[in-house]
Amino acid sequence: MSVIEDRIYIGNVDYNATEEELREFFANTGVTSVEIPSKTLIRGKKEITxxxxxxxxxxxxxxxxxxxxEEFNDKQFKSRKIFVKKAVPPPTExxxxxxxxxxxxxxxxRQKEKAAKQAAAVANGDSSVETTAAAGETADLAVNGDQGAHDDKPSDAAATGKPSAPKKKKTRKPKKKVVAESDAASEPNSSDSAAATTPETAATTPGSAPKAPEGTPSPDTVFITNLHYQVRQRALxxxxxxxxxxxxxxxxxxxxxxxxxxxxxxxIYNKGIAFIKFPNHEVQQEAISxxxxxxxxxxxxxxxxAIDTKEKSEGANGTTEEESEVKGTENNAAASEVPASA
Known part of the structure; x- marks a missing residue:
């Protein structure tokens, strides 16, 4: 490969380096010109070099x-190690x-070699490559043209002496999901569950109530859904x-x-849900009815x-995890939400 004898190539140059800095780096070595190639990017109305x-x-x-x-190869230039070699002229057309x-x-x-290996493996009865035989045939067609890998196989017309009928294309039909009646009765889908949460759908479909979350029913708190997205605490x-x-x-x-x-x-909208805590269980039931x-x-x-989803676990101070969770919720509500007495 021909090289340019009086010109060197420098790699791994810092992106912020300038031609003046590079000229100072090669000072007293007989430098005649320094060139750092760049490209211009257009981002909207800005031009970035x-x-x-x-x-x-x-x-x-x-x-x-x-x-x-010899002197500057593998030297440090602006926190980077540069590598230096003789420059090569750009390639011609x-x-x-x-x-x-x-x-x-x-x-x-490479494609022909791969196709040959697959064909040999299929001939030896290796089932692991049978699924990729079609890919090997495609590669052969790409390499050998229309004659491909099927030249050595006699056609049906040559074997029987009769013209072969045109082959029909097979069309795949989409598979239908079959759901057992017992599963459909025991596990309602999400659309049925979402529909059963509103009073209108609950009245029309009495047996399609959504599956309740796992946990312990709260003795004094209610959970509200289907709430208008602009309702705030004071309205409730x-x-x-x-x-x-x-x-x-x-x-x-x-x-x-x-x-x-x-x-x-x-x-700013709410999430369509709300929680309200009442003094006792009787008031909670009265609010629901x-x-x-x-x-x-x-x-x-x-x-x-409302459902308390966390299980009770007694802590070191004797309080349960559910009690500490309720207390923390009360403190957060008192600090960040509108109190009921407001």
């Missing part, structure tokens, strides 16, 4: 370039075409004020960061017993 991480340096003579290769043809020839040879407090709830919690949806920026005020199906902002809410 980025260096490519390599450089070329030309010298006064071949001896100066050889000396630079003929050389590019030759390299492309060589690459295509090597690729075709006004509806349940006669039962004197201890606290009301309406979880809010998370607002994306892009909507929190100044000048972009997006509305009185307010289940009650309309708030045009939507009939569903009021049911």
């Amino acid at each position: 980025r260096r490519l991480g390599f450089a070329f340096v030309s010298f006064e003579s071949k001896e100066a370039a050889d000396k630079a290769v 003929e050389e590019k075409l030759k390299k492309s043809e060589e690459y295509k020839a090597k690729k075709a040879a 407090i006004s509806h349940f004020k006669e039962l004197k709830p201890k606290w009301v919690h309406v979880p809010l949806r998370r607002v994306p960061y892009r909507n929190r920026k100044e000048g972009n005020k997006a509305p 009185k307010f289940n199906g009650h309309e708030i902002e045009g939507r009939a809410i569903v009021v049911e017993v």
Whole structure:
């Protein structure tokens, strides 16, 4: 391979390095020119110029370039170790075409070798490659043209003396999922469960109640669903004020960061659910019987017993995990939500 005797190539150059810094790095070595290639990117209305991480340096003579290769190869330049070698002239169009043809020839040879191995394995009864036989035949067709790997197989017309009928294309039919009647009766799907949560669907489908979550029913807290997305704590407090709830919690949806920026005020909605804690079990049951199906902002809410999903486990101080969870919920509600007495 021909090289440029008085020009060197420098790799692993720092992307922030400038031509002046590189010239100072090779000071007193007979440098005539320094070039750091770069490319320009357009991002909207901005043009960004980025260096490519390599450089070329030309010298006064071949001896100066050889000396630079020996002295500066594997040296530290701006926190990076650079590697230096003689520069190579850019390839001509003929050389590019030759390299492309060589690459295509090597690729075709690899595909032909792979197809031959698969055919030999199938002939030896290796079941692990039978599924890839079609891929090997495709590779043979790509290498050998239309004659392919099927030239040595006699056709049906040559064997029987009669013209062969055109083959019909096989079409695959989508498989239908078969659900057992017992499974369908015992495990309702998510759409049935979602439909059974509203009073309207509960009235029309009495036997399709959703599966309750695992846990312990709360003795004094109710869980509200189908809540209008703009209802807040104060609206629920006004509806349940006669039962004197201890606290009301309406979880809010998370607002994306892009909507929190100044000048972009997006509305904040709740998650369509709420929790209300009452003084005792009797008041809880009264709230369920009185307010289940009650309309708030045009939507009939569903009021049911809340489920404590965490199991009780006694701690070191004698309090159970459920009690500490309820206390923590009460403290959070008192700190971040609107109290029922407001």
